[in-house]
Amino acid sequence: MNEHSFIIYYYGNSFRRCAIRTKAKTNEKYHRILEAAIKVFADQGFFQSTISMVAGEAGVADGTIYLYFKNKDDILVQIFSYKAKQVFNRFREEVDKAKTAIDKLRNLVFRHLQEFQRDRDMAVVYQAETHQKNRLVEGQIKEMSKMYMDIVSEIVEQGQEEGSMRRDLYISLVKRFILGSVDEVINTWLHSEGKYDLVSMVDPLVDLFIRGIGAHNRVGNS
Amino acid sequence: MNEHSFIIYYYGNSFRRCAIRTKAKTNEKYHRILEAAIKVFADQGFFQSTISMVAGEAGVADGTIYLYFKNKDDILVQIFSYKAKQVFNRFREEVDKAKTAIDKLRNLVFRHLQEFQRDRDMAVVYQAETHQKNRLVEGQIKEMSKMYMDIVSEIVEQGQEEGSMRRDLYISLVKRFILGSVDEVINTWLHSEGKYDLVSMVDPLVDLFIRGIGAHNRVGNS
Amino acid sequence: MNEHSFIIYYYGNSFRRCAIRTKAKTNEKYHRILEAAIKVFADQGFFQSTISMVAGEAGVADGTIYLYFKNKDDILVQIFSYKAKQVFNRFREEVDKAKTAIDKLRNLVFRHLQEFQRDRDMAVVYQAETHQKNRLVEGQIKEMSKMYMDIVSEIVEQGQEEGSMRRDLYISLVKRFILGSVDEVINTWLHSEGKYDLVSMVDPLVDLFIRGIGAHNRVGNS
Amino acid sequence: MNEHSFIIYYYGNSFRRCAIRTKAKTNEKYHRILEAAIKVFADQGFFQSTISMVAGEAGVADGTIYLYFKNKDDILVQIFSYKAKQVFNRFREEVDKAKTAIDKLRNLVFRHLQEFQRDRDMAVVYQAETHQKNRLVEGQIKEMSKMYMDIVSEIVEQGQEEGSMRRDLYISLVKRFILGSVDEVINTWLHSEGKYDLVSMVDPLVDLFIRGIGAHNRVGNS
DNA sequence: AATGAATGAGCGTTCATTCAT
DNA sequence: GATGAATGAACGCTCATTCAT
Numbered sequence: 001m002n003e004h005s006f007i008i009y010y011y012g013n014s015f016r017r018c019a020i021r022t023k024a025k026t027n028e029k030y031h032r033i034l035e036a037a038i039k040v041f042a043d044q045g046f047f048q049s050t051i052s053m054v055a056g057e058a059g060v061a062d063g064t065i066y067l068y069f070k071n072k073d074d075i076l077v078q079i080f081s082y083k084a085k086q087v088f089n090r091f092r093e094e095v096d097k098a099k100t101a102i103d104k105l106r107n108l109v110f111r112h113l114q115e116f117q118r119d120r121d122m123a124v125v126y127q128a129e130t131h132q133k134n135r136l137v138e139g140q141i142k143e144m145s146k147m148y149m150d151i152v153s154e155i156v157e158q159g160q161e162e163g164s165m166r167r168d169l170y171i172s173l174v175k176r177f178i179l180g181s182v183d184e185v186i187n188t189w190l191h192s193e194g195k196y197d198l199v200s201m202v203d204p205l206v207d208l209f210i211r212g213i214g215a216h217n218r219v220g221n222s
Numbered sequence: 223m224n225e226h227s228f229i230i231y232y233y234g235n236s237f238r239r240c241a242i243r244t245k246a247k248t249n250e251k252y253h254r255i256l257e258a259a260i261k262v263f264a265d266q267g268f269f270q271s272t273i274s275m276v277a278g279e280a281g282v283a284d285g286t287i288y289l290y291f292k293n294k295d296d297i298l299v300q301i302f303s304y305k306a307k308q309v310f311n312r313f314r315e316e317v318d319k320a321k322t323a324i325d326k327l328r329n330l331v332f333r334h335l336q337e338f339q340r341d342r343d344m345a346v347v348y349q350a351e352t353h354q355k356n357r358l359v360e361g362q363i364k365e366m367s368k369m370y371m372d373i374v375s376e377i378v379e380q381g382q383e384e385g386s387m388r389r390d391l392y393i394s395l396v397k398r399f400i401l402g403s404v405d406e407v408i409n410t411w412l413h414s415e416g417k418y419d420l421v422s423m424v425d426p427l428v429d430l431f432i433r434g435i436g437a438h439n440r441v442g443n444s
Numbered sequence: 445m446n447e448h449s450f451i452i453y454y455y456g457n458s459f460r461r462c463a464i465r466t467k468a469k470t471n472e473k474y475h476r477i478l479e480a481a482i483k484v485f486a487d488q489g490f491f492q493s494t495i496s497m498v499a500g501e502a503g504v505a506d507g508t509i510y511l512y513f514k515n516k517d518d519i520l521v522q523i524f525s526y527k528a529k530q531v532f533n534r535f536r537e538e539v540d541k542a543k544t545a546i547d548k549l550r551n552l553v554f555r556h557l558q559e560f561q562r563d564r565d566m567a568v569v570y571q572a573e574t575h576q577k578n579r580l581v582e583g584q585i586k587e588m589s590k591m592y593m594d595i596v597s598e599i600v601e602q603g604q605e606e607g608s609m610r611r612d613l614y615i616s617l618v619k620r621f622i623l624g625s626v627d628e629v630i631n632t633w634l635h636s637e638g639k640y641d642l643v644s645m646v647d648p649l650v651d652l653f654i655r656g657i658g659a660h661n662r663v664g665n666s
Numbered sequence: 667m668n669e670h671s672f673i674i675y676y677y678g679n680s681f682r683r684c685a686i687r688t689k690a691k692t693n694e695k696y697h698r699i700l701e702a703a704i705k706v707f708a709d710q711g712f713f714q715s716t717i718s719m720v721a722g723e724a725g726v727a728d729g730t731i732y733l734y735f736k737n738k739d740d741i742l743v744q745i746f747s748y749k750a751k752q753v754f755n756r757f758r759e760e761v762d763k764a765k766t767a768i769d770k771l772r773n774l775v776f777r778h779l780q781e782f783q784r785d786r787d788m789a790v791v792y793q794a795e796t797h798q799k800n801r802l803v804e805g806q807i808k809e810m811s812k813m814y815m816d817i818v819s820e821i822v823e824q825g826q827e828e829g830s831m832r833r834d835l836y837i838s839l840v841k842r843f844i845l846g847s848v849d850e851v852i853n854t855w856l857h858s859e860g861k862y863d864l865v866s867m868v869d870p871l872v873d874l875f876i877r878g879i880g881a882h883n884r885v886g887n888s
Numbered sequence: 889a890a891t892g893a894a895t896g897a898g899c900g901t902t903c904a905t906t907c908a909t
Numbered sequence: 910g911a912t913g914a915a916t917g918a919a920c921g922c923t924c925a926t927t928c929a930t
Contacts, residue, residue: 045356047269051900061916063902072900101438110379124355131353131409133346134267156435166437170426175408177430180406182308184398187353204392205911208399213378215388251889273925283891286926294925447874473893489800491713497919505895507923546880560914568799573798575853578711600879610881614870621874622848627841628846631797648836651842656878657822658768659831695910717904727912729906738904 030068033058034083037075042121045128046076072204073136084126087115088144095151101159102210109152109182109209110202116186116187117198127187149175178209232438240401255280256305264343267350268298295358298351302362309337310366317373323381324432330373331404331431332424338408349409371397379403386424398430475606477502478527481519486565490520490580491574517580520573524584528570539595545603546654552595553626553653560630561642571631574580586666593619622653626639699724700749703741708787711794713741722845739802742795746806750792754810761817764792764839765824768876774817775848775875776868783864793853815841844875 036058040049051072054060094111098104116123130141152175159165185205186192189198258280262271273294278286278350290299316333338345352363374397381387407427411420480502484493495516499506513519538555542548560567572583596619603609629649632641691798702724706715721728735741764770781787794861796807818841825831851871855864 042355045354047267047438048356050898062900063917064915065916066901076355126312127353128355129347133264133266133350134270159435159437164437165435166433167434169376173426174430175436176406176410177427178408180404181399182401184402184405185395188398189401190355201395204395205399207433208396210434210436211382212389212430212432212436213391213399214389214432214434215381215386215395263889272923275890284925285893288926289889368903469714470889486799488715489798492800493709506921508894510922523830544876558749567775570799572799575793577708577712577856578714592756603879603881604908609879610877613879615853617867617929618874618879620854621847621871621879624832624848624850624853628842630851631846632842634799645839648839649843652840654878654880655832656874656876656880657825657840657843658832658876658878659825659829660831682908716896721913728904729912729914735911784921 029060029064029208033060033065033068034075034079038079038083038119038121038125041079041128042124044046046125046131061167076125077135077140079125080120080129080137080144083122084140084144085182087119087122088130089148090115091151093149095155101155101162101164102206104155104158104217105152105209106180106202108155109178110199112182113186117189120190123186124190127183127190145179147178152178181205181208230407237337250284251280251286255282255287256297256301258341260301260341260347263298263301263350264346273315297345298358299362301347302351302366305344306362306366309344310369311340312337313370315432316347317377322383323377323384323386326377326380327374327400327431328424328428330377331400332427334404335408335424337438339411342412345408346412349405349412352405367401369403374400374429387391403427403431473502473504473508477509478519479510482523482527482563482565482569485520485523485572485588486568491567520580521567521584523566523569524581524588526574527566528588529582531563531566532591534549534559535592535595539599545599545606545608546650547601548602549622549653550577550646550650552599553622553650554643555644556626556629556640559631563581564634566617568634571627571634574627590621596622625649625652669720695724697727699726699731700741704749704785704787704791705747707742707745707794708790713738717799728786731842735868737871742791742802743806744790745788745793746803746810749788750806750810753785753788754813756781757814761821767821767830768872769823770821771844771875772868772872774821775844775872776865779846779852779864783855785856786856789852790856793856794847796849811845814845818844847871849874 022188033054037049037054040057043049044053047059051062053063054075058065065075069078091108091111094107095104098107116126129135129137130145135141149172151165153171156165156169156171156174160167182205185201186198189196255276255336259271262275262279264340265271266275273284273287276297277287280287287297289298311380313330313333316329318327320329332425338348351357351359352367375393378387378391378393382389382391404427407423408420411418477498481493481498484497487493488497489662493621495506495509497637498519499509502509509519513522533554535552538551539548542551560570573579574589593616598612600609600615600618604611604613610622626649629645630642633640684780694845699720703715703720706719709715717728717731720741721731724731731741735744747799757774757777760773761770764773782792791809792847796811808885815838819837822831822835822837822840826833828834848871851867855862
């Protein structure tokens with residue numbers, strides 16, 4: 001477990017070997033616990049998970065958890081402030097790759113579904129916590145939610161300027177309309193045990209966003 | 223406290239009176255506990271709620287709970303199988319009042335928002351449980367969800383026949399698209415401490431469902 | 445364990461038997477735990493005692509402790525605010541029985557030694573806590589100490605008026621001089637496993653208080 | 667950090683330097699830990715102190731403690747067998763400086779108060795441990811106590827020979843009478859946050875020992 | 889039926905001690 | 910020698926559930 005690269009250096013008047021770790025090793029255990037916790041929380045739910053389960057999953061002793069986390073709640077907080085934030089940051093990158101508003105929306109939805117499909121346990125934890133009251137991660141979720149909403153706002157505003165989106169939109173409702181739909185699609189997928197490909201939902205979903213379900217939407221002279 | 227009719231009998235070495243509890247009486251305490259539980263679970267979340275809290279809120283002794291419910295989990299199960307089902311049944315009534323598919327959809331969304339606005343605590347509990355894995359109420363939720371989805375299916379099919387809805391819809395996606403949007407609108411309202419009127423969201427929301435956000439939907443003369 | 449006296453009464457339309465307990469029973473268990481705690485704390489010291497030990501000694505389940513005490517610390521607090529205070533109150537009675545200052549002092553010391561000899565475990569706990577810093581029972585101890593010191597003050601003042609005690613005394617030092625001596629006598633007795641009679645120390649000790657150890661105290665012809 | 671003289675040797679596959687730790691060096695860290703422990707134990711009490719606190723106060727790593735002490739208990743044992751013994755040894759010196767029994771008693775009390783005033787933390791630890799049952803330092807305390815008592819015995823015997831002390835004294839009680847008074851004076855001072863000068867208590871206290879508080883002690887013609 | 893005192897399993901957390909580096 | 914990350918036993922406390930009254 002402890003084979004590592006190391007540096008030979010001269011200290012005082014002798015050669016010494018010093019394993020290269022400190023940060024690397026520390027981070028390694030921190031992440032192992034974090035990933036284990038995501039898995040256990042996804043399986044059992046936060047309140048039904050025990051520190052022992054997380055420690056067991058991570059392959060460390062119970063006490064070790066407390067070298068890296070203040071308490072059980074803190075694990076959840078860090079899952080959100082570290083892990084989820086990282087996921088949400090990727091959304092921005094993906095959006096920036098596209099030019100038009102509609103393509104940006106498509107990329108956002110694509111990346112959202114893709115990331116949640118890739119990290120299914122994280123997705124489960126995220127779904128559970130965002131729909132709870134009295135949540136320990138209120139702050140983080142609000143922040144992430146705002147980040148998401150801001151992206152949607154920008155896209156819609158761009159779309160309106162481009163003329164590809166309606167100008168009479170109640171934007172704060174549009175945001176919920178989009179996030180909610182995507183969320184529900186993910187939620188259904190999660191509860192279906194993930195037997196189908198989530199990403200394949202992108203095009204039909206974006207189509208619904210853009211055109212709705214009304215027949216008169218069949219535009220043109222058609 | 224509840225004297226009505228009763229039986230006198232001799233037990234051990236004393237006469238005892240035993241009230242002949244009518245169904246109504248029993249139901250009254252049962253419902254008091256159920257409503258108390260909804261309130262407490264909404265406030266604290268299921269796992270952070272204790273039997274004592276529920277009993278206190280209901281104004282009964284802790285032990286009394288176990289005369290009406292098998293255990294703590296059973297309270298949640300009964301909340302869903304009794305209370306929530308009742309709410310969902312009202313959706314059907316409301317839908318039936320309308321003629322056209324679009325009006326039916328509007329009525330469904332209206333009643334959904336209205337009921338959840340009216341019984342805020344129930345809404346909180348519902349939101350939390352439907353987004354949990356390992357849920358104690360898996361069966362009930364699936365059933366309710368199916369009931370909802372079936373209504374949407376019927377509406378969409380009727381809309382397609384009427385020509386008011388697109389024929390190229392991926393129906394099982396449409397269902398999630400609608401339910402998810404409504405859910406998210408409710409969720410946001412719940413977390414906003416309910417400062418605004420949820421029902422006022424109906425028209426803008428249905429408009430988004432029907433027309434989407436795309437500008438070309440602004441069908442001219444079509 | 446639950447044989448008790450009871451009352452027969454007529455309720456509604458039947459005779460009922462109602463055990464007379466409530467307070468009696470409750471008090472009984474409260475006191476059982478309190479006495480058990482004193483014993484265990486005396487044996488092990490507060491910090492090395494566990495709730496399990498106290499519960500075991502009291503013959504109740506661990507959880508039962510928390511029906512009567514807020515937490516472990518609270519047991520100690522209640523030992524002092526209930527039990528010890530009661531002991532100290534008896535000092536006053538005893539002092540009042542005597543007329544002259546010297547007899548009052550003798551009675552005080554007598555009762556002090558007698559009470560501590562009678563309730564040895566309480567004495568051990570008292571000794572330990574009064575000589576601790578950061579003590580959980582700071583308030584109580586200060587109060588008891590003041591009560592004791594006040595009695596000594598009154599005695600000395602009366603003695604000075606009677607002419608049986610020196611007028612040039614530094615009273616606040618006299619208090620410590622007396623309390624300290626008595627305490628140490630008790631402490632030595634406690635650590636000697638109580639093999640001798642503590643109360644027999646009264647006369648020699650009071651003699652030392654009054655006459656000191658100086659030979660010139662041997663008042664000649666006086 | 668501590669380079670002085672050292673040896674170069676080849677270990678495994680590298681040259682190593684090994685400081686030739688003088689006794690002084692070793693002692694230096696040993697004493698740093700001991701003093702740190704006294705401070706921490708005085709602040710928190712032995713059981714509420716942690717090895718980490720002691721290590722932190724001493725500026726060493728937790729593990730380092732175990733190079734100098736067998737375990738946590740051993741620190742307390744060594745505090746008493748090393749530090750306290752040293753303090754008590756000084757009493758003897760001071761006593762020997764005086765000629766008469768009464769001066770010797772005065773010097774003993776003076777040095778006792780002076781040393782405890784000087785090393786307040788030590789005084790706190792001493793007070794706490796000497797009034798505990800099940801003490802880890804039973805042996806040491808008995809030894810120190812005996813040392814103290816022996817000095818008092820010698821003084822009293824000398825006083826009796828000189829004619830300056832009563833011949834009808836119950837010596838083993840006199841010892842407790844003196845030690846107890848001094849102890850209580852110190853204890854009160856410790857709990858008063860040491861706002862006054864402890865040493866100034868010497869003369870009034872010795873006066874009480876010699877003359878007591880009785881008015882007839884004011885021997886007229888004696 | 890109703891009560892609420894009693895139970896004890898189970899959990900979060902601490903911390904003395906070890907040991908690889 | 911010195912370090913401090915890792916360990917896991919042990920403890921305080923909670924709370925769902927039972928049951929005598």
